[in-house]
Amino acid sequence: MSQANVVAVNPAEHTERSSPFAIPTKKLAMWLFIVSDAATFAACLVAYGFLRNGTPNWPTPFKFSPTVLNAMAMTFVLITSGLTMFLGVRAAKSTDKKMALRWVYLTALLGAVFALLHLREWLGMIHAGVRLFQNPWGSGLFGAAFFSVTGLHLLHVVSGVVALVAVGSRYNRGRYNADDIEVLGLYWHFVDLVWMFVVPFVYLMNVAR
């Protein structure tokens, strides 16, 4: 069924060919996690949209002050933290350890500020009578959808802050290197990006008309 063909097979050639996949493993794993996490967020947002569409008395209670203002402030803080994260990664790449640490910790601080602003908003809403199963304005699903979507995002921010501090301190002690900062940066930017979906869908679409 086959004939003798003597062909030199050069293994090096194949190594060359596979080089496009030569992404550092940790970075690849983070990208894969982001793909998977994006699916999770997408599922939550689709669920929210599905329910919102199917609910006639969906409330649109948000007012410019305080909700939209607060969301703007949170967005500003989170985008700024994206910038500081970027500067941190750049400093780490140019082996400026001190600077990198400073930016990473600043990012963590901004993340914490974001979380506090968020919690303050949550407390305000809970005070106004919004619960997971009811609210003063309309369908009880509103609270459930709002708290679960923003809650999932908040969980990511809080985990990110913990990770920033943990990776930062290990980086400081030399256990982690610039690549690890970069991998964490990917995560942080992803959390940023998700917020860009949460703001229009969960906040702006529910502004009182």
Added chain:
Amino acid sequence: MHDMSAHALQHHAPPPGFVRKHIFSLDHKVIGEQYYGLALLAVLIGMVLSWIMRLHLAWPDVHIPGLQLLSKNGAPGGVLTPEYYLQLMTMHGTIMVFFVLTTAPFAAFGNYFLPIQVGAEDMPFPRFNMMSFWVTFVSFCVAVAAFFVPDGPPLSGWTAYAPLSALGAIAGPGQGMGQVLWAVSIAIFCVGQLLGALNFITTTLDMRCKGMSLMRLPLTVWAWFITSCMGLTAFAVLLPACILLFLDHVAGTSFFIPGDLVVSDTLQPHAGGSTLLWQHLFWFFGHPEVYIAIVPGMGIVSHVLITNMRRPMLSHRVLIYSMGALAFLSYMVYGHHMFVSGMNPFSSLAFSFPTLAITIPSTIIVLIWIGSLYGSKLRINSPSLFALGFISLFVSGGVSGFFLAQPSIDIILHATYFVVGHFHLVMALAATFGIFAGTYFWFPKITGRMMNETLGKIHFWFTFVGAYCIFMPFHYLGMAGNVRRYQAFVDDFMQPFIPVHKFITVAALVTGGAQILFLYNLIYSRFRGQPASENPWQATSLEWTIPSPPPFNNFGDRIPVVYHDPYQYGVDGASDDYVMQDSPEQTQSVRDEK
């Protein structure tokens, strides 16, 4: 590529203690065995559950001794109540789909052989890998714990359709605590599978040894790789779905509960959720899940058949692309589970087309198998027999898919035994045959001993004939109008079905009993089997270049280098009729695709 990924690989020496070596092991091979053990335990439980259900269906009044010990209310005097029948059915489905069909062909064999077949020392994240198993184990324990809570396990089926699954205890026995445990268990399971998928993909892309280009990966690796890509996104959607279901139970939300629902003469204090939402989220996971169960089997079957045909498949590439196409299409067809759910009929059409389209890659795969088999001198042994059985079951079960894919026909066949027969043949049993083929094939590598061939063949014939005896009649029952999930057939028009059900039950008992042969073979051969050589099947891929059982770091101090496509069989000019992948011998077969 090796320098860059080197730092991620944590080189580790064999651990000293028993616990680190066999229980909390970081070694991908031990983790693979643990997954296999878990699947074996799960399949035994699942099979016993199916026996109990079958006995009850054929003889509704039958006393099953000891059953009252499992549940006093569910089986007073050993006779199943209707509710308890559904509860056992739910657990049968859950255990089989999640803890057998997902874990055995994918997590068990994949963990054991994927790193070896790509020429790696281990997976890049061994700790994640260990967590993946133990998280899955915890998930299994939580699922099984549902048997022991007061009302028993949930009765909503493995699909947990809302609102039944979301209402809580008022919806029926097991719908309170049992369903909560179910949701928690499946959510945990998702996390475990995500960790596993992460490891599989990074191993395949980053840990390949020198010379192992993507097209030189064995078909098994491709199958596991494609499966992990599906798992990565499918389980990521089931996870939030289970969490929302959990919230419906414990936090008073009503994501999946519509308003104004009256259950047991009580108006439910919920408002406005959607039952369809659960189905959308569940089946977005659920359909890829079917392929997560079957694609690894395709890889194993191809691998086993090639070795025993002594020639490569007609086209290595097309087989890989077709498996990829299956995976891709599997995301677009999930709505065919919902044709009669009340979804917009136009959506049904939109989901029907890709469902029919999915038969194209499936058919290409089957034709490649059959075309390659045609005229080959297939070595008949237990692995190749089970591989042939896989093809047979996959075709038989697949053909009924043509019917179900069309909304107009599905309206009649939906929720009948036709559907049950369809998915048991094409997914459950075909995948199980893939597991058997893999077990008989790789057992010598894993244990260093051969399994008994005669017992293996007897086991095959019992299982193969039994499988058809059990599930072919399902199709006729379904067409005759036998609805699924009924615990007894008391309606007049169902009376004539009862003899068929008796036949099926006897077949199920015999076929299930024949699995004792397999268990005996597995245990006996483990300790007393004939010692196996390094490469008993004269196979070519990397796992056969290392001792049986493999040493802790797979390749010892040797770093493998690959020179060939994975399946160099029937090669003239070689010293044997095959060339190992890592042999520098310079040959090229006709089918070597360049």
